[in-house]
Amino acid sequence: MSSPPMSDTPMSEAVPAERRFTRLKGIAAPLPIANVNTDIIAPKDLMRAVTRKGLGWGLLRPYRFDGEGRERPDFVLNREPWRHAALLVAHENFGCGSSREHAAWALADFGIRAVIAPSFAEIFQNNCIKNRLLPVPLPRPQLDAVMAAAEAGEEVEVALEAQVVRLADGRALPFEVSPLARHRLLAGIDDIADTLRYEDDILAFEDRHFRDTPWLAGRTKIEEKTHGS
Amino acid sequence: MSAPSPRPRTLYDKVWDAHVIRTYEDGSCLLYVDRHFVFEVTSPQAFEALRDAGRRVRRPQATFAVADHNIPTLPGRTDDSGEADGRAQLALLRANTAEFGISYFDMKDPRQGIVHVIGPELGLTQPGLTIACGDSHTPTHGAFGAYAVGVGTSEVEHILATQTLLQKPARTLRIRADGRLGLGVTAKDLILAVIGRIGAAGATGHVVEFAGETVAGLSMEGRLTLSSMAIEAGARAGMIAPDDTTFAYLKGRPFAPQGTDFDRAVEKWSHLFTDHDAEFDREVAIDAATVEPMVTWGTSPDDVVPVSGRVPDPARATRPGEAEAMARALSYMRLTPGQRIADIPVDKVFIGSCTNARIEDLRAVAAVARGRKVNPRVTALVVPGSAQVKRRAEEEGIAAILKEAGFEWREAGCSMCIGLNADRLKPGERCASTSNRNFEGRQGPEGLTHLVSPPMAAAAALAGHFVDVRTLAP
Numbered sequence: 075m076s077s078p079p080m081s082d083t084p085m086s087e088a089v090p091a092e093r094r095f096t097r098l099k100g101i102a103a104p105l106p107i108a109n110v111n112t113d114i115i116a117p118k119d120l121m122r123a124v125t126r127k128g129l130g131w132g133l134l135r136p137y138r139f140d141g142e143g144r145e146r147p148d149f150v151l152n153r154e155p156w157r158h159a160a161l162l163v164a165h166e167n168f169g170c171g172s173s174r175e176h177a178a179w180a181l182a183d184f185g186i187r188a189v190i191a192p193s194f195a196e197i198f199q200n201n202c203i204k205n206r207l208l209p210v211p212l213p214r215p216q217l218d219a220v221m222a223a224a225e226a227g228e229e230v231e232v233a234l235e236a237q238v239v240r241l242a243d244g245r246a247l248p249f250e251v252s253p254l255a256r257h258r259l260l261a262g263i264d265d266i267a268d269t270l271r272y273e274d275d276i277l278a279f280e281d282r283h284f285r286d287t288p289w290l291a292g293r294t295k296i297e298e299k300t301h302g303s
Numbered sequence: 304m305s306a307p308s309p310r311p312r313t314l315y316d317k318v319w320d321a322h323v324i325r326t327y328e329d330g331s332c333l334l335y336v337d338r339h340f341v342f343e344v345t346s347p348q349a350f351e352a353l354r355d356a357g358r359r360v361r362r363p364q365a366t367f368a369v370a371d372h373n374i375p376t377l378p379g380r381t382d383d384s385g386e387a388d389g390r391a392q393l394a395l396l397r398a399n400t401a402e403f404g405i406s407y408f409d410m411k412d413p414r415q416g417i418v419h420v421i422g423p424e425l426g427l428t429q430p431g432l433t434i435a436c437g438d439s440h441t442p443t444h445g446a447f448g449a450y451a452v453g454v455g456t457s458e459v460e461h462i463l464a465t466q467t468l469l470q471k472p473a474r475t476l477r478i479r480a481d482g483r484l485g486l487g488v489t490a491k492d493l494i495l496a497v498i499g500r501i502g503a504a505g506a507t508g509h510v511v512e513f514a515g516e517t518v519a520g521l522s523m524e525g526r527l528t529l530s531s532m533a534i535e536a537g538a539r540a541g542m543i544a545p546d547d548t549t550f551a552y553l554k555g556r557p558f559a560p561q562g563t564d565f566d567r568a569v570e571k572w573s574h575l576f577t578d579h580d581a582e583f584d585r586e587v588a589i590d591a592a593t594v595e596p597m598v599t600w601g602t603s604p605d606d607v608v609p610v611s612g613r614v615p616d617p618a619r620a621t622r623p624g625e626a627e628a629m630a631r632a633l634s635y636m637r638l639t640p641g642q643r644i645a646d647i648p649v650d651k652v653f654i655g656s657c658t659n660a661r662i663e664d665l666r667a668v669a670a671v672a673r674g675r676k677v678n679p680r681v682t683a684l685v686v687p688g689s690a691q692v693k694r695r696a697e698e699e700g701i702a703a704i705l706k707e708a709g710f711e712w713r714e715a716g717c718s719m720c721i722g723l724n725a726d727r728l729k730p731g732e733r734c735a736s737t738s739n740r741n742f743e744g745r746q747g748p749e750g751l752t753h754l755v756s757p758p759m760a761a762a763a764a765l766a767g768h769f770v771d772v773r774t775l776a777p
Contacts (some may be wrong), residue, residue: 108628109503109603113742118723119373122388124347124395124455136744141730165624167504170537171742172721173439174345175455193504196539197439197453204457214623252471253329265457266358269333269465270718272325276361276467279324279335289434289560290337292364 093262098187099231100160102224103150110164111171112198120176124268129176130183141211144190151184155227163217163224164191169198178205188232192217203255204265208232210239216247234259311578313475314544315510318450322433324467331471337432339462340418340451341368341405342688343392344723345437349460350399361466363404367427370396371417373723376412376419376686378715380411403463416715419443419657422568423527424691426556430572435462440657440739442533446526447553448545448575450510453534455637473539474584476509477577480517482592487773489667490525491659491737491756493517494532495597497589499607509584512577517591518543523552524663531658532739535604544576598769599645599741599754601632606741608644610759610771612628616640634690635743636751637731644769645752651734652683652764653746654710654757656720659737660688664757668710669701671761671772677709678767684726685710686718710764722747735763 100132120132137149145152151159160180168191169177178201181189188208199209210232212220216239223230223241234256238246258265284291312320324333339362346368353360360366373381373389385393393410400407408414414421419440422428430448434441437459444451454468462468478497484490498505511533518526526543533541550569553559560568595609606629608615614633617640620626633640638647654660654668665687677683685705687693693715696702702712719726720738728734728750737760738745739750755763762772 091331106624107631108624111740111742113740113745117744118721121344121723122392123417124392125351126348136748141748144620145571167507167537170503171439171740173437173441173453173455174456174471175348175437178455193507195504195537196507197455204455229535252331254331254471264569265469266356266464269461269467269469270335275324275333276335276465280466283321285334287568289564290365 083241089262093206093235095187095208095229095259095262097233098160098208099229101155101158101227102161102163102190102220102230103156103159104221104224105150105162105164106221108165109167109170112114112169112174112177113171115169116176121174122178123176126179128183129180130185133180133184158185160187161232162186162189162228163200163221164189166192168194170195173197173201175201175204178207188222190217190220190232203259206259206262207260208234210249212239212249213264219245219247231267246274248258306522306626311581313577313581313583314448314471314512314542315450315475315540316581318431318433318448319472321431321487322450329471331469334433334468334470334590335669336435336462336466337365338422338427338433338434338469339366339589340422340436340441341366341400342372342418342436342438343370343396344372344554344664345456346399347392347395347458348456349437349463350395350403352460353403353463357727358464360403360463363406364412365466366463368400368405368407369415369418369421370410372717372721374716375724376716376718376726378714380410380714381630389724397426413690413694416691417657417660417717419531420660420688420692423447423523423552424556424689426559429568429577430549435468439534440531442538442541443531443657443748445533445540445542446523446530447549448542448572450540450542452540473510474508474540475512476506476585476587477512477583478515479515479586480513480591481515481588482517482590483520484517484591484594487758488594488596489756489758490521490528492594492597493589493591493603494529495599495607495754496594497587498532498536498605499597500589501536501587503535503603503605504537505605506533509538510540510542511536511538512579512583513541513543513772519546522663523548524661527661528658532604533749535739545572546623558654585700586771596756596773598759598760600638600644601629602635602741602743603632604739604754606632607754610644612644614638614640614642640689645771648733648768649681649735649753649763650732651728652681652760653719653734653736653738654684654688655687655688656738656762657688658739659757660686660692662692664737665692665696665701666699666763667757669704671758671775672708672710672765673704675708675765677764678777680767681764683710683764684713684719686726687715704719719746721745722750728752735760736768
């Protein structure tokens with residue numbers, strides 16, 4: 075299988091700056107809870123949406139608002155300065171559960187562009203990257219330092235190129251990110267357009283694949299009748 | 304198909320290798336997607352973006368749509384009987400599938416049902432395929448030896464446009480279960496016990512293969528239950544090697560290969576097993592004979608104990624942060640440490656979901672309910688996983704037994720598993736549920752969910768509280 079260098083992806087000047095993720099500095103909201111699932115991040119009211127935009131109102135709704143829709147005054151995102159947070163710091167297994175991308179859309183629309191946690195659920199992580207939102211995994215001791223900075227209301231910086239989280243006191247905490255995700259975020263790549271560059275490879279694969287499994291190739295008579303009345 | 308490799312491979316390796324179109328520098332691969340299932344909630348934004356970009360669906364014949372998450376389940380439902388915003392998504396799904404030429408099983412179609420129930424029963428799900436769907440329980444299909452993964456909406460759009468998915472190979476985890484499950488103990492109890500052991504993030508980054516004599520002895524329904532819950536341990540996918548049980552299940556299904564194609568397919572499928580000396584990154588073994596009927600007490604599927612047990616005490620927590628998390632879960636669930644599980648009363652019982660709404664599940668429920676009555680304080684819903692399951696249960700007399708016992712008998716759909724339709728818990732209502740998630744608010748804001756097996760749910764419905772189904776006289 076060919077393995078061309080990533081630099082063969084065109085780094086066109088036409089990619090708008092807002093598509094690229096390079097670095098982010100801002101207030102970090104502490105959410106010291108494990109297993110914050112996507113049902114909480116984007117509750118079902120958001121699942122009724124038919125567009126990607128404007129979902130920030132429902133972000134973490136059960137934590138932010140009470141049953142009557144009033145803000146819970148002690149919740150971190152309802153307090154200064156975290157009301158304007160650009161980062162979120164949480165505990166293990168952030169984003170577990172439902173595959174709903176609404177979780178990433180709601181975070182982004184609220185203004186949060188990076189989540190720092192010891193671990194993330196896989197689908198959520200993919201959803202973030204597709205929306206130019208950076209999941210930053212940090213081992214527990216480093217995470218605790220960032221959590222303390224967040225609780226102190228200090229600004230936290232995430233630098234993707236250098237792969238470090240910088241705290242106000244000068245500490246630089248390195249983090250892991252998949253090279254492909256990093257490259258795609260830095261370059262602001264449109265995944266579909268990028269994949270379509272390999273359409274010949276897809277066609278060649280289909281030729282081989284359907285020679286092997288001809289029963290998967292066509293549209294059967296049964297399938298032709300499947301559309302609703 | 305790639306050339307035979309000298310290296311011993313796992314089942315997952317074999318399916319993965321057969322679908323790689325190209326490999327990127329960092330090891331990520333462009334994978335071909337054989338089947339793409341679409342439903343109303345996570346697809347509208349994908350179709351909209353496709354339309355905006357002037358793109359088409361690359362392989363409509365590999366794409367199948369069905370409405371399941373927010374359709375009403377009340378008997379006699381019509382296009383107009385759902386909730387307003389749900390109706391809008393249903394209308395969009397119909398319009399989008401028509402516009403892009405995709406097969407769509409609508410509400411009245413005899414093939415309608417939960418996407419992860421109808422894929423197998425129509426024979427769309429087959430060994431060795433790659434399957435994707437914008438739903439986290441897509442690993443369900445892995446019970447057939449498929450590589451099946453849940454994706455987000457941007458990936459739905461990517462698959463619609465390119466028939467491919469960009470992924471890095473996962474690590475591998477084999478979960479071996481040996482020994483015979485006790486009478487009244489089901490695949491659901493087994494998977495809850497496994498998740499309790501390894502944790503809700505225990506398999507993150509891994510593809511799990513379920514293996515061992517217990518798994519080989521399970522029906523397809525039981526295997527689907529196991530695989531469906533793989534995501535609740537964080538796994539990307541769950542897989543089970545196909546065998547004669549698998550092939551017999553598929554034979555004659557409408558979308559399965561027919562005639563000589565079926566024999567050719569079985570020949571190919573027979574090679575889909577983990578080579579004897581292939582290595583997994585991790586292995587976990589469980590003695591199925593020791594598994595008891597399980598009940599979750601908290602708000603994560605790994606908050607689980609045997610029905611004979613008690614609500615745990617945060618004071619006995621050992622890991623950092625564990626005590627706080629337990630206290631939070633207990634407060635939400637309105638439970639006290641040390642309380643006996645069997646003393647917890649239930650208000651509602653929900654039997655349904657992609658984990659437990661197949662014919663075998665309903666037979667198990669009927670076996671418990673036959674000749675008995677649902678406790679008058681309890682509302683119990685039975686929601687078949689598909690229109691086909693519903694018809695079959697009616698033909699077998701299961702529906703009559705359940706209705707006679709006082710269970711509500713509904714139309715097929717996701718129903719109260721997710722509460723995206725009119726079926727949901729009220730604040731503070733406590734539910735014994737055969738579904739897969741006990742998250743805060745999952746079945747309705749401030750609803751309290753306890754995950755159990757179908758026979759355990761039936762027993763709770765009759766008793767009005769949790770009870771070990773094995774102690775009910777037949």
